[in-house]
Amino acid sequence: MPHRYGCRQPAILIVDDDAIERFLHRQALEPAGFAIVEAKDGATALTAFVEAKPDLVLLDVVMPEMDGFEVCRAIRAMPDGGDVPILMATGLDDTDSIDKAYRLGATDFIGKPINRKVLLQRVRYVLRAADAFTNLRVSERRLAEAQRIAGFGHFHWIATSAEIECSAEVLRIFGIKSNTDLPSVRSLLRRVPTGDRREIIRAVRNAMAGARIDLDHRVIRPDGEVRTVSLRGEGAIAQGAPPRIHGAYQDITERKRVESELKIARDAAQGANAAKTAFLAAMSHELRTPLNAVIGFSELIAGEQFGPIQEPKYIEFSRDICSAGQRMFDVVVDVLTVAQLEAGRYKLALGKFDLCEAAKSTLAKFRQSKAAVGRMFTFETTDDELLVYADRQALDQMISKLLSNAVKFSETETSVGIQLARESHRGARLSVIDSGIGMTAEEAELAVQPFRQVDGRIARKYGGTGLGLSIVSKLIERHQGRLSIVSTPRQGTRASLIFPAVPEDQSRCREIVSSYSTEPVRR
Numbered sequence: 001m002p003h004r005y006g007c008r009q010p011a012i013l014i015v016d017d018d019a020i021e022r023f024l025h026r027q028a029l030e031p032a033g034f035a036i037v038e039a040k041d042g043a044t045a046l047t048a049f050v051e052a053k054p055d056l057v058l059l060d061v062v063m064p065e066m067d068g069f070e071v072c073r074a075i076r077a078m079p080d081g082g083d084v085p086i087l088m089a090t091g092l093d094d095t096d097s098i099d100k101a102y103r104l105g106a107t108d109f110i111g112k113p114i115n116r117k118v119l120l121q122r123v124r125y126v127l128r129a130a131d132a133f134t135n136l137r138v139s140e141r142r143l144a145e146a147q148r149i150a151g152f153g154h155f156h157w158i159a160t161s162a163e164i165e166c167s168a169e170v171l172r173i174f175g176i177k178s179n180t181d182l183p184s185v186r187s188l189l190r191r192v193p194t195g196d197r198r199e200i201i202r203a204v205r206n207a208m209a210g211a212r213i214d215l216d217h218r219v220i221r222p223d224g225e226v227r228t229v230s231l232r233g234e235g236a237i238a239q240g241a242p243p244r245i246h247g248a249y250q251d252i253t254e255r256k257r258v259e260s261e262l263k264i265a266r267d268a269a270q271g272a273n274a275a276k277t278a279f280l281a282a283m284s285h286e287l288r289t290p291l292n293a294v295i296g297f298s299e300l301i302a303g304e305q306f307g308p309i310q311e312p313k314y315i316e317f318s319r320d321i322c323s324a325g326q327r328m329f330d331v332v333v334d335v336l337t338v339a340q341l342e343a344g345r346y347k348l349a350l351g352k353f354d355l356c357e358a359a360k361s362t363l364a365k366f367r368q369s370k371a372a373v374g375r376m377f378t379f380e381t382t383d384d385e386l387l388v389y390a391d392r393q394a395l396d397q398m399i400s401k402l403l404s405n406a407v408k409f410s411e412t413e414t415s416v417g418i419q420l421a422r423e424s425h426r427g428a429r430l431s432v433i434d435s436g437i438g439m440t441a442e443e444a445e446l447a448v449q450p451f452r453q454v455d456g457r458i459a460r461k462y463g464g465t466g467l468g469l470s471i472v473s474k475l476i477e478r479h480q481g482r483l484s485i486v487s488t489p490r491q492g493t494r495a496s497l498i499f500p501a502v503p504e505d506q507s508r509c510r511e512i513v514s515s516y517s518t519e520p521v522r523r
Contacts (some may be wrong), residue, residue: 009035013054015045016070016089017063021114025058027123028116029123041064046074049512053080054394056127058119059106061090061097063475069104076105083137085130087122089114117285121279125272132268139261152248155233157206159243163388164188164361166249173229173251191219200231207235208243216252274343288336291329298322334467337397338450341474345483352502355386355395355428359418362399378417386420386428391504394475401468402432410436410492426501427481435492444485444493448473472497 012034014025019040026036035313037052039045041063057075061068068088075081084108084134090097094397098109107130110122154171163182171178174191188198196217203213210241213233220226233247300306300317309315363379366372388395414435425427439447450470472495473483480500485494 009033010056011035011037011052011054012123013037013039013045013048014054015039015042015057015063015068017041018060018061021060023115025114025119028119032120032124034123037447042068042074045071046078049075049078051086054084054240056123056130057084057086058123059086061086061101069100072101072104072106083130083134085126087126125275125279128272128275129269132265132272134261135265135268139258139265141423143149143211144287152250154246156246156250157244159245162186167318170249173227173249174219175225176222191221193218203231204245207233207245208236208237210237213245213247227251228256229253232289237407251336253448287332288329291325291332294325296324298325334471337471338467338474341426341471341478346475346478348394350388350389350391352389353392355388355430356381356420357382357394358388358392359420359430362396363403363418364395366400366403371404374412375407376415380417381420383420383422384409385504386422388428388499390499391481394478398472398475399430399432402497405495406432406434406469406493410434423498429496430499431494431496433492433494437491438491438493439485439487440489441487444487447485448483469495 010033012029014022014029014036015038016022017040022040023036026038030036030111037048039048043066045059048054059071063071068090072086073089075084075086086105088098088101088106088109089112090101090109090157097220101109108122108126110119110458128459148279148284153162153167153173157164157168157169162184164185165182168178171183174188176187176191177182183222189200193278199215199217203211205213206214207463211230212236216228218226218232219229228251230250230252231247233245236273237247238244242401298321300507301309302315302322304315337346340489361377363377367377403416403418410416417431417433447466448469450467469483469485476483476497476499481498484496486495486496
């Protein structure tokens with residue numbers, strides 16, 4: 001299917017009341033081959049949209065007089081504005097604005113302040129996805145048209161006869177001119193390629209024995225055109241009468257072609273998603289190096305490693321920098337982990353060890369964190385030793401994230417507990433229990449999706465990227481286990497890691513290690 005841009009540059013309409021922001025966006029996009037149109041306010045944007053007919057609109061939310069939401073609504077109401085992708089710029093933590101933008105027809109959003117490299121990749125991704133969906137819509141329209149005009153032709157054949165009774169539509173499908181004489185069975189079979197002909201003969205013989213005919217085959221018309229047809233029929237056997245076969249033909253060439261195009265479009269969309277995952281992984285790697293420097297140097301300054309600092313405020317500021325850098329580093333690590341898990345490239349170093357000892361160790365480290373200050377923790381186990389076959393670092397990450405969630409969504413005066421028990425079939429269960437805000441079953445299902453928060457207001461109050469439970473779910477699945485969440489609103493949550501039994505023989509362990517290392521998890 002041809003690309004919708006043809007030979008021209010894709011046009012981007014940048015709508016922002018800040019001239020500096022428009023300039024920076026232009027600098028990021030124009031060198032990459034995009035034609036840029038600018039608008040400083042909503043009214044100008046609507047005029048520019050009509051005149052320039054852009055392929056994508058980059059739209060700021062906060063503008064005087066006419067904000068981005070009104071502009072988005074107005075564009076969608078225009079005759080040519082229904083399918084143009086609109087990328088809205090808003091704060092990542094402003095979930096109400098993001099939700100409102102989607103309801104008004106925005107295609108996607110990008111968080112402010114905007115990273116210029118991320119902007120270029122996001123624009124490319126949105127355009128690629130929009131192109132794929134456009135192709136899908138075209139294919140769907142063609143499929144609907146083919147279904148509307150599809151003609152069915154019926155036939156009736158007495159097995160002892162050389163001729164076959166059939167409708168004019170069957171003759172048209174086979175490219176046989178209609179006349180007063182009945183066509184012969186042989187004349188129809190001559191239009192069918194040899195391999196398909198054998199399938200038809202076999203199906204007819206089976207129909208005479210009581211089976212149904214249900215197959216697709218090709219037809220070659222006199223002008224050489226090859227069509228694909230659907231043959232459906234059944235035999236009728238009456239005592240004292242020769243076998244009869246009756247059924248119908250339908251030309252399904254268009255449907256087959258559309259299915260092929262849909263597959264191509266689906267593969268393109270999957271390719272775009274793979275590109276997004278690769279981009280997240282690459283950006284995460286790129287961000288870790290400067291963050292290491294920010295955290296390291298701020299720690300040196302706070303510790304006055306190269307001499308005393310006269311102004312105490314500077315030491316306080318450097319500690320703030322270190323704390324913010326560490327939070328950013330944790331986000332980068334989470335994004336990288338998700339990208340690796342989705343791409344099937346997260347490697348596990350599996351080994352056999354005691355889950356009780358590992359959980360105690362992780363809890364002891366968590367107690368030293370800022371999040372655990374002033375909190376009370378309990379630890380219970382039904383067995384002195386519970387062996388699991390797992391990755392020690394991944395286990396520590398899973399338990400830490402469950403503890404972090406429990407602490408985040410419960411009051412300081414309440415306790416958070418870890419319970420360990422033997423699971424059926426010699427498996428093991430580790431549960432983290434809190435008495436916090438809780439969730440409904442539907443919210444719990446939503447919470448394990450990447451980058452999703454149960455509620456925008458909760459996300460704003462408690463913070464976070466919405467990756468914690470998603471990472472835990474994917475990691476435990478890589479261990480052939482599962483994450484179980486039992487929660488009641490305003491009563492608390494029990495999040496459990498359920499591990500399978502430890503393999504008894506080493507050969508089975510090696511087999512599991514191989515499957516963990518090479519196969520991505522299918523969700």
